Amino acid sequence: MRIELHNLKPKYMSESEVAGSDIYLQPSVVFEQGRSYLVRARSGHGKTSLLNFIYGISGQYDGEVVLTESGKRKAESGERRTENATHPALTGTPLREGMANARTENELRTSVLSFMFQDLGLFPQLTATENVQLKNRLTGFKSDAEIEAMLDVLLPEGKKHQPVATLSLGQRQRVAAVRALCQPFKFILMDEPFSHIDSENARCVADMVMGEVGRQGAGLIVTALDAIDYFHFDVTYNL
Amino acid sequence: MLRKLQRKTLIPAQIAGYALTLLVGVAIVLLAVQVYCDLKPLLDSKTDVFSAHTVTVSKNVTVFKTANKEGLYFSEKELKRLKEQEFVKEVAQFNSATFNTSAAISFDGQRMSTDLFFESVPDSYLDIESDEWQWDSTSDFLPIIIPEDYLNLYNFGFAESQSLPVVSPALLSQVTFSIFVEGNGKSKVYNSRIVGLTGKINSILVPEDFLRWANSEFGSAEEKGSSRLLVEFSDASDERIPQYFEANGLNINKSELETSKMAFFFKLAMLFVTVIAIIIIVLSVAFIIMSMNLIVQRNREMFVNLHNIGYSVRDISRFYKVVVSVITVVDLLLAVLLVLWVRGMYIDRMSALFQTGGGFMPMLAGTAVLMALLLVVCNLFTGRVIKNITNRQ
Numbered sequence: 001m002r003i004e005l006h007n008l009k010p011k012y013m014s015e016s017e018v019a020g021s022d023i024y025l026q027p028s029v030v031f032e033q034g035r036s037y038l039v040r041a042r043s044g045h046g047k048t049s050l051l052n053f054i055y056g057i058s059g060q061y062d063g064e065v066v067l068t069e070s071g072k073r074k075a076e077s078g079e080r081r082t083e084n085a086t087h088p089a090l091t092g093t094p095l096r097e098g099m100a101n102a103r104t105e106n107e108l109r110t111s112v113l114s115f116m117f118q119d120l121g122l123f124p125q126l127t128a129t130e131n132v133q134l135k136n137r138l139t140g141f142k143s144d145a146e147i148e149a150m151l152d153v154l155l156p157e158g159k160k161h162q163p164v165a166t167l168s169l170g171q172r173q174r175v176a177a178v179r180a181l182c183q184p185f186k187f188i189l190m191d192e193p194f195s196h197i198d199s200e201n202a203r204c205v206a207d208m209v210m211g212e213v214g215r216q217g218a219g220l221i222v223t224a225l226d227a228i229d230y231f232h233f234d235v236t237y238n239l
Numbered sequence: 240m241l242r243k244l245q246r247k248t249l250i251p252a253q254i255a256g257y258a259l260t261l262l263v264g265v266a267i268v269l270l271a272v273q274v275y276c277d278l279k280p281l282l283d284s285k286t287d288v289f290s291a292h293t294v295t296v297s298k299n300v301t302v303f304k305t306a307n308k309e310g311l312y313f314s315e316k317e318l319k320r321l322k323e324q325e326f327v328k329e330v331a332q333f334n335s336a337t338f339n340t341s342a343a344i345s346f347d348g349q350r351m352s353t354d355l356f357f358e359s360v361p362d363s364y365l366d367i368e369s370d371e372w373q374w375d376s377t378s379d380f381l382p383i384i385i386p387e388d389y390l391n392l393y394n395f396g397f398a399e400s401q402s403l404p405v406v407s408p409a410l411l412s413q414v415t416f417s418i419f420v421e422g423n424g425k426s427k428v429y430n431s432r433i434v435g436l437t438g439k440i441n442s443i444l445v446p447e448d449f450l451r452w453a454n455s456e457f458g459s460a461e462e463k464g465s466s467r468l469l470v471e472f473s474d475a476s477d478e479r480i481p482q483y484f485e486a487n488g489l490n491i492n493k494s495e496l497e498t499s500k501m502a503f504f505f506k507l508a509m510l511f512v513t514v515i516a517i518i519i520i521v522l523s524v525a526f527i528i529m530s531m532n533l534i535v536q537r538n539r540e541m542f543v544n545l546h547n548i549g550y551s552v553r554d555i556s557r558f559y560k561v562v563v564s565v566i567t568v569v570d571l572l573l574a575v576l577l578v579l580w581v582r583g584m585y586i587d588r589m590s591a592l593f594q595t596g597g598g599f600m601p602m603l604a605g606t607a608v609l610m611a612l613l614l615v616v617c618n619l620f621t622g623r624v625i626k627n628i629t630n631r632q
Contacts (some may be wrong), residue, residue: 008518020355055547057547083423106549106550106551106554109547109548109549110549115547117547121544121547122544123541123544125247126240126243126244130243133240134240134241134244134548135548135549137240137241138548138549138550138554139549183549195450225495
């Protein structure tokens with residue numbers, strides 16, 4: 001599978017703001033499954049926006065986001081619906097082509113794309129384990145034992161059964177990372193995953209992610225403020 | 240896990256508020272339906288052979304008219320004027336017999352006999368099986384209708400004081416007796432049976448065909464006018480009716496009008512109560528929808544998060560739909576039990592006084608309709624509220 005971006009630009013950013021970007025307003029940017037990408041930019045340059053466009057959370061963009069199985073564009077796709085879809089380029093509708101086994105947005109989010117959100121999106125009243133299980137219940141991808149094992153590696157003793165509200169930001173980030181791995185995916189999107197984690201733990205998380213990415217033969221897109229040396233990146237884009 | 244997360248978002252006071260208001264609204268509607276069904280036979284007055292909109296009208300008997308009976312008869316002009324009134328649908332005249340009659344019955348070896356008089360009204364005013372109310376010149380069977388008061392007079396007065404058995408309307412209709420008709424030097428004996436009772440006409444009625452024939456056969460030729468009229472109103476509760484009759488010195492069986500008026504007000508009150516109750520139901524539904532809205536707004540982040548990690552709107556809204564549906568169904572079943580309980584309190588006393596009727600079917604059908612409607616509306620709106628918030632920005 002590949003993700004193609006054509007002349008992409010957030011609606012709320014001016015052309016001068018995105019000038020010099022390797023991705024925004026470029027006629028064609030392609031992310032290939034099986035490769036890893038770093039998207040680097042200072043804050044406020046639209047890193048989160050880019051991932052939101054790909055994941056389908058936000059439609060506030062001009063240009064095209066195309067998810068395609070074969071790499072060959074098909075004529076039209078109604079995968080993403082907007083009421084007055086005249087042309088995808090005008091309406092900001094990402095095209096999801098050839099995703100025959102991912103008919104709905106929810107299926108896409110549970111079997112094609114995985115997203116570790118910058119704001120984590122955890123449920124503070126649930127424990128770390130429950131947060132991960134909440135996702136895993138949808139996919140049935142990992143066993144309870146596997147989840148426990150992953151959390152044991154990343155969290156201090158006894159933390160996994162505490163409500164997430166009582167965990168530190170770094171600990172929460174690790175819970176979110178584990179949750180993102182509890183599903184089959186062809187791409188995993190990670191939005192500043194190590195912003196609050198020390199280098200030792202970051203390496204642990206990175207190893208775990210790379211292991212899962214390797215097993216699934218998936219693509220990896222990571223955003224960060226600076227270069228990250230925990231991962232080996234095939235391509236680095238400056239946003 | 241999802242349920243654990245969502246259970247805490249519910250606002251118990253609001254759920255209870257919905258349950259209570261819905262229960263009150265539904266119970267009132269169902270009770271109104273049930274009471275209406277139970278009282279329907281009374282309202283329709285099916286026990287009488289005359290319809291509820293018909294009354295008898297006569298002129299007031301005064302000192303002056305005692306001597307001159309002509310004053311009691313309605314003239315052509317008066318008839319025409321009455322017919323022209325807006326609230327009058329139809330006017331029919333009574334025909335009276337102009338011959339002598341008497342009835343005799345053998346009872347316990349004794350023979351009792353009494354003089355009678357006959358009158359007739361057009362058959363169309365009588366609500367009676369037509370095969371019972373028939374006479375032809377070859378037959379010697381003559382059906383008659385007597386006033387209810389006669390039976391009451393016998394049962395509660397005569398039978399009581401003479402230690403005689405009381406007679407029910409059903410038993411009375413089994414008794415046969417003989418009727419003697421004579422006049423113009425001719426006479427004839429008929430077998431007779433009481434085929435109906437009426438509370439509206441203080442007279443003994445025979446089929447109109449018979450009276451016409453018998454008047455020409457046995458009666459004197461002199462033509463008398465009518466002293467009594469049968470008047471059918473289009474709406475018996477019209478307030479101009481008592482005014483008109485008062486002003487024209489006419490006598491009207493007022494209790495009949497009162498009953499009809501009461502029936503009208505009863506129906507109006509029932510309608511009013513039902514409308515109020517339906518408003519309560521609508522408000523309770525609006526309340527739970529607003530409560531859902533509040534829950535969603537309060538927990539906006541949680542709902543968006545759930546949607547972002549792949550939970551569909553259906554997954555997210557299922558819990559709330561189940562909660563609302565269960566409350567609604569339980570509420571309606573409670574309301575049915577409540578109505579049956581209340582009915583149990585009044586039905587014994589009522590059925591002792593008059594005939595009650597109607598089963599539970601209309602009430603249960605109403606419950607089913609309400610339930611279906613409420614479930615559809617509540618589930619639809621709950622789903623919509625959650626869908627709105629999870630829409631892509």
